[in-house]
Amino acid sequence: MYKNKVMEASYQLMNDVDPEETPQDSGVMIHIVPEKAVRWNHIEDLDAFFTQIYTYHQSHGFACMMVKGVLELLQFIFIVFFCVFLFNCVNYPVLFRDEITNKTVNQKVTLSDAVLSCDQCLSNMGFWTWIIIIFSILVWLYHAVQFLSHAFRYWDLKGFFNVALKISDSELDNVTWHEVQSRIREAQQEQQMCIHTTEISQLDIYHRILRFKNYLVAMVNKSLLPVRLNIPLLGEKLYMSHGLKYNYELLLFRGPWSPFDKCFKLKESYRKLSHRQQIAQQLQTLILCVGIINLVFSPLIFLWQIAFAFFNYAELLKREPGALGVRCWSVYARLYLRHFNEMEHELCARLNRAYEPAAKYVSGFASPLMIIIAKNIQFVAGAISSVLIALSIYDEDVLAAEHVLTVITVSGAIFAAFRSFIPDENMVWRPESLMTQILAHVHYLPYSWRGLAHTTKVHQDFSQLFQYKATFLLEELISPVITPVILLFHLKPKALDIIDFFRNFTVEVTGLGDVCSFAEMDVGGRHGNPCWQSPTNATACGGDQYDQAEEGKTELSLIHFTYTNPDWKPPKDAQKRFVPGLITHALQDPSHYLQINADFVPQNYFGSYGFGLSSMIPRISAGMPGPSHAESPSIAVSPPGNINTFSNKASRAEGPLSMERWNRYMLPHQTALLHPSLGASVFGPGMDNNLDRFENVVSEMSNSALFLHEVHHRQVRRRGFHESSEPVPIWQRAGIVSSERTPLLPTPSHPS
Incomplete structure (x- = not known):
């Protein structure tokens, strides 16, 4: 020590x-x-340091991280050993009594009878078994060395938390990330971790932790990375697995061959337009090599995936056969729905809040034919299982009959599995209302879905974001086979576009290095989308969209970041133009927005749901004078009625929840923007507990997201600009000299 x-x-x-x-x-x-x-x-390396701080906080401290790491190493050994044992050391003919020995003629077969001796086990191991064992040992040694390296780093980090941040491990679960971030900024004054400046902002910390994640989110936003596969009988499907995502990150960010030098600087060759063809050829060669390596090791990885999935899910399926019928957010959805500069725990909190309306929405599309089939299969399976259970209760010798226990188990599993295809008969299905509730939390859904939530096409597209657990598991299982194909035949041809993306969307920030320009969230700059801003400060929709973030991601990311970091100072253009324009837009006809959203959202979903100034970006324009009393509509927003997010887990995962800091920063900014009467309706004497205040922040962000979507809708209608009705990629919509880059995809036509 x-x-x-x-x-x-x-x-x-x-x-x-x-x-x-x-x-x-x-x-x-x-x-x-x-x-x-x-x-x-x-x-x-402040990037690694801040990332380790975040990991340390979210992993509950040093002890939990070390125990988890040791157990993962032991789990790896167990899986390899157990698989080798099952394939080489068990005499299955004896176990199943297909082979009768002198010992087992008049006796029950025991496990020891079916287990072979060590010499027999070794003799049964063939060439490929030893190859798998050697490969597994090498992988285990790599992870063991990596674990020891991390152990020393996090031991040092434990001292940083205890001494510099004054947070002991016993207090870690009671401290939010927002509070940790505030203490890091205070520690900068004493420790001078960054020598380029005496102070660091919240955005600086987010930039360093999410430097590469922001690039990945931007690539998905510009439709550069998502792969659409045409599958026979199923049509076009999006594919993104954890294995494929890992290869993307390895190629573009993490490997020694990545475009970034020293983890924070884009290599000079990537900046020069004259080198783009040469660098693209090098990237294609690299992708080819990585694809071939994936192809060579795909059998081993595939076997590992199957073994891990079996050991992980077999017991769960035994207890809950319908577990694979539940829904989860796909890997692609977690990138598509992510804001710029959004931490993982913040994303998880948003998606968790959207889970309930999303599950209700997809369950309303049960096929009538499938319901009929499921009910009949359920009846047959239930009848067989019930009869066998009744007979076994009457006489337990029934269970000794061959395969009786198997039939009971399988029929029970079928009964539970097909139950997931039968919707709740008491459910009232309101697709448009549910879709609006989903949008209030996830913040991003295609504009072409508006008013079409009841259609099968929208349901199918949404199911690719919110997929069955079985589909998710299947995609992970086939990932070792699909990943090499995607790398070689889909990513490799896009090498030139990737080079252009890094060159065109990388900016250098003093003391910070190179970051994705979209992550700067400059709504008044080239990445702001006029269709997502008020008419008073926005130019015509459409135009050059090459530089614009799609689906209002710049604007919504800015709003979200200010809510999660209430003491952060936004860009000047946001204070002077973006927010004043939205406020003016809302004041012109506030009742219009109230009526629109009352049509889609139940009255008790967000309390007295409304789009007054108190539900619009109350923090983003700190210091800007608020409207006069004569201009202020009497619109109050009460706490949400059924958003249950304040739990022990959420209290440490989602900030800012430090009420002392909230009162210190948020309330002065709220009153600076809003009329006191409006501020009192949200944070007044009637709301004197932390739960109400926190839930109101959730409601405010949801209201702001829906408000911005409504602004976009009215902008599109007013200016006569029609977005594509299909969710087609928009990377090559316009704007850059044709000789400078190679088109990735044809420009989509816009219906009149």
């Missing part, structure tokens, strides 16, 4: 320092580090 002392750093002007020991340039600030400086001064 080491001791840490708080560093006392001093900044002195050149004029105050002995001229014989310093340069003669006066007015230059020098950072003098004491002899006994702590080890957290001038951290070279």
